[in-house]
Amino acid sequence: MLVPNPQVLRDVLNRRAAAQQAYDASPDEANRLALENVSYTLCVITATTGVPEALAAAELLLAHPTVQHRKQDTEALAA
Numbered sequence: 001m002l003v004p005n006p007q008v009l010r011d012v013l014n015r016r017a018a019a020q021q022a023y024d025a026s027p028d029e030a031n032r033l034a035l036e037n038v039s040y041t042l043c044v045i046t047a048t049t050g051v052p053e054a055l056a057a058a059e060l061l062l063a064h065p066t067v068q069h070r071k072q073d074t075e076a077l078a079a
Contacts, residue, residue, distance in 0.1 A: 004045040009058055012042050 016038045023031040039051050046057035 002047075003061065006062055009045065009061060012038065012045060013055075013058055016042055 016035070019031070019035040019038045023035045025031075039054070042054045042058065043049060043051065046054045046061065048054040048057050
């Protein structure tokens with residue numbers, strides 16, 4: 001199973017939060033589309049089919065990073 005890079009996942013979560021705030025402040029077509037697009041991206045990278053599931057999966061993935069990502073992060077820091 002592919003596991004998203006934690007930094008990429010955090011970035012998508014931040015983008016979704018910003019899109020949600022923008023839509024809540026001004027629920028126009030552009031903000032709705034932006035929210036839908038980033039929500040779709042979150043679902044894809046967490047291998048889920050809905051936003052609630054994607055948010056829960058993201059929380060779990062960030063709480064329990066994989067050994068492989070830890071190794072990659074360590075190697076990147078050493079380079």
